[in-house]
Amino acid sequence: MKKKSSPSTPRSEREAVIVSHFGVKVLIRFPDGSTHLAHVKRSSGHVVGDCVSICEADQLERLPRRTLLTRMDNSGKPRPLAANLDSLGIVVTSVPQTPPGFVERILVAAYAAGLKPFIVLNKIDLPATSLLREKIEEEFSALAQIVCVSASEKQNLEALRQHLSTAGRTVFVGVSGAGKSSLLNALAPELDLAVGQLNQDQHGCHVTSVSTLITLPDGGELVDTPGFRDFSPVDVSSEDLAYWYPGFSSILGQTPCKFRNCRHRNEPGCSIIAAVDVEMLRRERYELYLEILVEIEEREKQQAQRGRS
Numbered sequence: 164m165k166k167k168s169s170p171s172t173p174r175s176e177r178e179a180v181i182v183s184h185f186g187v188k189v190l191i192r193f194p195d196g197s198t199h200l201a202h203v204k205r206s207s208g209h210v211v212g213d214c215v216s217i218c219e220a221d222q223l224e225r226l227p228r229r230t231l232l233t234r235m236d237n238s239g240k241p242r243p244l245a246a247n248l249d250s251l252g253i254v255v256t257s258v259p260q261t262p263p264g265f266v267e268r269i270l271v272a273a274y275a276a277g278l279k280p281f282i283v284l285n286k287i288d289l290p291a292t293s294l295l296r297e298k299i300e301e302e303f304s305a306l307a308q309i310v311c312v313s314a315s316e317k318q319n320l321e322a323l324r325q326h327l328s329t330a331g332r333t334v335f336v337g338v339s340g341a342g343k344s345s346l347l348n349a350l351a352p353e354l355d356l357a358v359g360q361l362n363q364d365q366h367g368c369h370v371t372s373v374s375t376l377i378t379l380p381d382g383g384e385l386v387d388t389p390g391f392r393d394f395s396p397v398d399v400s401s402e403d404l405a406y407w408y409p410g411f412s413s414i415l416g417q418t419p420c421k422f423r424n425c426r427h428r429n430e431p432g433c434s435i436i437a438a439v440d441v442e443m444l445r446r447e448r449y450e451l452y453l454e455i456l457v458e459i460e461e462r463e464k465q466q467a468q469r470g471r472s
C-alpha cells in the first residue's frame with residue numbers, strides 16, 4: 164500500500180522540513196536526511212516543523228500546516244512556536260518552580276491547537292520533586308498522562324522514550340531551566356545541546372534561544388523550545404474557553420448550564436459554579452478560569468476597538 168503523506172512529511176526531494184530557525188536563516192532537512200541552510204525574510208512567518216518546497220533561487224514556499232502552536236508574547240503579539248505537531252509535553256519540575264496556572268494555560272492552548280498534551284515531571288532525583296509529584300498527580304492525573312523522569316540521572320527515560328515513540332511529533336514547553344534541552348540530550352546523546360546552570364534565584368538563564376526539531380532514535384520527533392514563564396492561549400475566544408478549559412467538559416457534558424451562552428461567572432443555573440460549591444471542581448482552578456477569561460475578553464475588546472478605528 165502506498166504510504167499516505169501528511170503535510171509534516173516532505174513528499175518530494177524538493178520538499179523539506181524546517182528543523183531550526185535562526186531569524187533570517189533556517190536549517191531544512193530533506194527526505195534523504197541531508198540538510199541545507201536557506202535564507203528567509205525575517206517576516207516569513209516560517210517556524211520549525213513547517214514543510215517547505217524549494218522554488219527557484221532557493222526561495223522557500225510554505226506548504227499548508229496541519230497544526231500550529233502559538234503563544235502570546237509580553238507585548239501581546241501572537242508568536243507561532245512550531246508547526247505540524249501532534250503532541251505537547253509540558254515539562255515541569257520543583258526547581259525552578261512552574262508559575263501557578265502555567266499547566267492549565269498550556270493545556271488550553273494544546274487542546275485548542277489539536278495537540279495531545281502530557282506532563283513530563285523532570286528532576287525526580289531532587290527530594291523537592293517528590294512533593295511536587297503528589298500535587299501534580301492529584302491535580303492533573305485525570306487530565307493528562309504524567310511521565311516522571313530525571314534527565315541528569317537518566318531515571319525512567321525508557322518510559323518517556325516509549326511515550327514519544329508513539330506520540331508523533333512532540334513539542335516540549337516549560338519554563339527556562341526545567342530541563343527541556345537536558346531531556347533531548349538524554350534521549351539522543353549525540354545531540355549535545357547547550358544546557359545552562361540556574362541563577363542565584365533558582366531560575367533558568369534562557370539558554371535555548373532557537374527551537375530545534377530532532378528525530379528520536381527509537382521513533383517519534385521532538386522539538387526543543389526556548390523557555391518562557393507566561394503563556395496566554397491564542398486562537399481561543401472567550402466563548403470557547405470553557406470548552407477547552409481542563410475539567411470543564413466532563414461537568415458540562417453531564418449537566419449543561421441553564422443558559423447556552425453561560426460564561427460561568429454568576430449566571431443562574433450554572434453547572435460549573437455548582438460543581439465548585441460541591442468541591443467537584445477545585446476553586447483555584449475555577450478562579451484561574453475567570454482570570455484567563457478576563458484576559459481574553461480584554462484582548463477581544465482591544466481588537467474590536469482597533470477594528471473600529
Ligand SMILES: Nc1nc2c(ncn2[C@@H]2O[C@H](COP(=O)(O)OP(=O)(O)OP(=O)(O)O)[C@@H](O)[C@H]2O)c(=O)[nH]1
Nearest residue numbers: 314315340341342343344345358359369370371390
Ligand atoms: N538535578 C537535576 N538537574 C537537572 C535535571 N535535568 C536538567 N537539570 C539541570 O537543570 C539546568 C537547566 O537545564 P536545561 O536543560 O538547560 O533547561 P531548559 O529547560 O532547556 O532551559 P532553557 O533552554 O533556558 O529554556 C541545568 O543545570 C541542568 O543540568 C535533572 O533531571 N535533575
Ligand SMILES: [Mg+2]
Nearest residue numbers: 343344370371
Ligand atoms: Mg534549553
Ligand SMILES: [Zn+2]
Nearest residue numbers: 420425427433
Ligand atoms: Zn455556566
